[in-house]
Amino acid sequence: QLSLFRLTTKRLFSTSHSSVDSEELKKFQLLAHKWWDEEGEYSALHSMNDIRVPFIRDTLLNMSSNYHLGNPLSGVKILDVGCGGGLLSEPLGRLGASVTGIDPLEDNIRTADQHKSFDPVLAKRIQYKSSSLEEIVEECMETFDVIVASEVVEHVADLEMFIKCCSQVLKPEGSLFITTINKTQLSYILGIVVAEKIIGVVPEGTHEWEKFVPPEELERLLESNGFSVKTVKGMLYNPLSGSWSWMESTSINYALHAVKSGAQGQPSPTDALSELENDQPSATAGTAV
Amino acid sequence: TSAAMAVVCGRGLLAPLAGRLRAGPSAPLRSVAAAAPLYDVVVSGGGMVGSAMAAVLGHNIHFHDKKIALLEAGPRKEYDRMPESYSNRVSSISPGSATLLSSFGAWDHVCSLRLKAFRRMQVWDACSEAMIVFEKDDLDDMGYIVENDVIMSALTKQLDAVADRVQVFYGSRAVGYTWPLPTHNCDTSPWVQIELADGRRLQTKLLIGADGHNSVVRKEAEIKNIEHRYDQSAVVATLHLSEATDNNVAWQRFLPTGPIALLPLSDTASSLVWSTSHEHASELLAMDEESFVDSINSAFWSNVNHTDFIDTAGAVFRSAISLLKPSGTAVRQLPPSVAKVDPESRAMFPLGMGHATEYVHHRVALIGDAAHRVHPLAGQGVNLGFGDIACLAHHLSAAAFNGSDLGSLKHLLKFETERQRHNVSLIAAIDVLKRLYSTKLAPLVLLRTWGLQATNALPPLKVRMSLQWGP
Numbered sequence: 198q199l200s201l202f203r204l205t206t207k208r209l210f211s212t213s214h215s216s217v218d219s220e221e222l223k224k225f226q227l228l229a230h231k232w233w234d235e236e237g238e239y240s241a242l243h244s245m246n247d248i249r250v251p252f253i254r255d256t257l258l259n260m261s262s263n264y265h266l267g268n269p270l271s272g273v274k275i276l277d278v279g280c281g282g283g284l285l286s287e288p289l290g291r292l293g294a295s296v297t298g299i300d301p302l303e304d305n306i307r308t309a310d311q312h313k314s315f316d317p318v319l320a321k322r323i324q325y326k327s328s329s330l331e332e333i334v335e336e337c338m339e340t341f342d343v344i345v346a347s348e349v350v351e352h353v354a355d356l357e358m359f360i361k362c363c364s365q366v367l368k369p370e371g372s373l374f375i376t377t378i379n380k381t382q383l384s385y386i387l388g389i390v391v392a393e394k395i396i397g398v399v400p401e402g403t404h405e406w407e408k409f410v411p412p413e414e415l416e417r418l419l420e421s422n423g424f425s426v427k428t429v430k431g432m433l434y435n436p437l438s439g440s441w442s443w444m445e446s447t448s449i450n451y452a453l454h455a456v457k458s459g460a461q462g463q464p465s466p467t468d469a470l471s472e473l474e475n476d477q478p479s480a481t482a483g484t485a486v
Numbered sequence: 487t488s489a490a491m492a493v494v495c496g497r498g499l500l501a502p503l504a505g506r507l508r509a510g511p512s513a514p515l516r517s518v519a520a521a522a523p524l525y526d527v528v529v530s531g532g533g534m535v536g537s538a539m540a541a542v543l544g545h546n547i548h549f550h551d552k553k554i555a556l557l558e559a560g561p562r563k564e565y566d567r568m569p570e571s572y573s574n575r576v577s578s579i580s581p582g583s584a585t586l587l588s589s590f591g592a593w594d595h596v597c598s599l600r601l602k603a604f605r606r607m608q609v610w611d612a613c614s615e616a617m618i619v620f621e622k623d624d625l626d627d628m629g630y631i632v633e634n635d636v637i638m639s640a641l642t643k644q645l646d647a648v649a650d651r652v653q654v655f656y657g658s659r660a661v662g663y664t665w666p667l668p669t670h671n672c673d674t675s676p677w678v679q680i681e682l683a684d685g686r687r688l689q690t691k692l693l694i695g696a697d698g699h700n701s702v703v704r705k706e707a708e709i710k711n712i713e714h715r716y717d718q719s720a721v722v723a724t725l726h727l728s729e730a731t732d733n734n735v736a737w738q739r740f741l742p743t744g745p746i747a748l749l750p751l752s753d754t755a756s757s758l759v760w761s762t763s764h765e766h767a768s769e770l771l772a773m774d775e776e777s778f779v780d781s782i783n784s785a786f787w788s789n790v791n792h793t794d795f796i797d798t799a800g801a802v803f804r805s806a807i808s809l810l811k812p813s814g815t816a817v818r819q820l821p822p823s824v825a826k827v828d829p830e831s832r833a834m835f836p837l838g839m840g841h842a843t844e845y846v847h848h849r850v851a852l853i854g855d856a857a858h859r860v861h862p863l864a865g866q867g868v869n870l871g872f873g874d875i876a877c878l879a880h881h882l883s884a885a886a887f888n889g890s891d892l893g894s895l896k897h898l899l900k901f902e903t904e905r906q907r908h909n910v911s912l913i914a915a916i917d918v919l920k921r922l923y924s925t926k927l928a929p930l931v932l933l934r935t936w937g938l939q940a941t942n943a944l945p946p947l948k949v950r951m952s953l954q955w956g957p
Contacts, residue, residue, distance in 0.1 A: 254889075
């Protein structure tokens with residue numbers, strides 16, 4: 198108990214230098230045990246797996262030439278930032294990846310640890326740690342092949358620092374996947390008024406419109422911090438069917454894939470190659486280079 | 487879908503879904519469960535459908551690293567050499583089922599053992615001249631008559647080929663199942679616990695019940711089953727024809743007591759499936775071989791059930807059709823006559839229909855006769871089961887490639903919706919046909935006579951029926 202108190206105070210004092218927002222923590226604390234109820238408060242995140250997991254999987258498979266369909270992400274080291282109860286870490290683990298899931302809230306980590314513990318395969322492939330992103334930077338420099346930050350950047354205090362830290366722990370030419378919410382009138386009406394207050398598919402108070410991130414701003418921050426944005430796709434949630442789908446417009450939810458540039462920020466031969474590939478029409482819509 | 491309703495209306499209205507997620511009286515304790523080996527999928531029941539399910543998953547690329555188990559109560563049977571004589575238990579395999587079996591290499595084995603393709607199916611009434619003929623325009627095979635033992639032999643071979651992924655437990659009857667709570671806590675295991683008769687225990691992320699129409703999985707999961715025992719039994723036997731012929735037609739005649747079918751096995755042999763009253767069935771089994779053969783020939787050839795009225799009405803309707811659609815009436819062919827029956831090949835078994843109200847629960851799915859049981863008059867029984875397998879394997883394969891929890895209701899419900907949509911109308915139609923053809927009452931005979939004649943004359947309807955009853 199005492200150590201928890203000390204940790205919390207440490208975080209409160211370091212708020213201004215951290216990407217973690219303590220107000221946000223309080224919101225999620227109450228729901229720490231509800232993660233794995235597929236029909237509960239987090240049902241929309243559960244069904245989001247139906248599009249975000251294939252998006253991550255197929256993007257990585259397209260970039261690699263050496264994989265086995267029975268174990269598609271085998272050998273890939275993934276960092277799941279803001280992993281919550283492990284909703285995204287587990288499917289990635291099942292596909293063969295070695296996943297490190299971090300979340301500033303200890304109760305979330307406890308829920309995640311407990312849920313994976315029954316499956317010996319997952320228990321080995323996934324490691325959870327209660328931590329903020331900055332706290333692991335020193336020991337994890339250029340460690341990960343992939344970072345996923347899904348439904349996280351709209352909750353962080355300092356987005357630019359968050360992106361810088363991502364860059365530090367990511368290997369050169371590693372991939373960064375982000376899903377988040379745009380800052381538009383439409384996202385206010387649908388994402389907050391309808392989703393939280395009317396239908397209640399998102400717990401009330403989860404999101405603050407002020408902290409939503411438009412894709413243009415996210416791209417700008419990424420490009421000026423050593424990333425090359427490869428794909429931006431709009432996502433749409435249908436509350437009647439409880440399912441997500443892709444859409445052309447990024448005015449509500451969207452997903453983004455960026456690649457950290459090679460050593461010294463020079464475009465590497467592989468970078469040039471993937472730029473060429475992106476110029477060709479591809480099945481994944483909405484490429485933004 | 488019920489999942490959608492839950493989302494829109496808040497968790498309060500979880501009632502439709504709640505029943506599927508309800509736990510049994512005692513959820514398994516973590517400490518006890520931890521010792522039992524954990525499988526990704528356990529298939530309970532090693533008949534044709536259960537074995538095929540395990541084989542399909544075992545050969546699926548996305549299940550390459552998964553652990554599958556098949557539980558079969560009986561002993562392992564060796565099928566190295568097929569006996570000279572034909573077995574009396576045969577199935578009519580549709581082209582769709584053949585496609586499924588070839589998708590994992592089993593159909594090649596079947597072809598190398600023995601099977602009989604048929605190109606034509608003639609179905610006619612005992613009470614009138616009405617008949618309907620099914621055949622494909624391009625002279626393709628309509629279906630195949632295969633002995634069940636041949637199918638099992640092919641399936642066993644393909645299971646052996648993936649023994650590193652699929653473990654088959656013979657002589658293993660499951661006696662108890664413990665269901666997990668939908669949202670588990672740290673004390674209870676999230677997996678299904680299975681207890682075998684010899685005390686061994688298994689755990690699994692998904693349990694597939696393929697244990698027949700008296701399914702224990704279905705009963706233990708407390709899934710309601712609509713069932714009805716027909717007052718009919720089926721008599722099966724292996725018959726030898728009077729003369730060798732191009733035996734590529736399946737014959738079925740609807741007698742008032744029930745349909746009699748002759749399914750080709752070779753140019754000289756056919757399999758009998760005669761559905762009739764329990765008393766008549768026992769008589770047929772008891773009588774000497776000559777009388778038995780006489781009864782069969784008489785059933786196919788005699789016109790004793792015709793009445794002048796129906797014959798006239800039928801003839802009038804037929805001439806009307808031939809005016810409108812000259813090609814719409816076909817000549818009735820006569821089935822081959824039977825010379826003798828294989829001794830020891832006569833057997834009977836009671837018939838019934840059944841349909842489970844739900845095919846899936848959290849971490850449980852029913853396939854084959856465990857989910858639905860039909861009258862053999864349409865030759866659909868095992869094909870429905872193979873259809874279930876194709877659908878479930880498709881959804882499980884996608885779920886595995888998405889890294890999903892295999893026992894999740896999300897994709898299991900998709901399987902249920904697809905299959906129920908397909909099965910319910912077919913099962914109802916077969917039941918209606920059975921009842922419609924079980925009478926001599928003139929109005930109903932007239933109805934079905936005209937109906938049959940009309941259906942025979944209308945290609946679109948006939949094609950749709952063929953397709954529906956096919957894959």
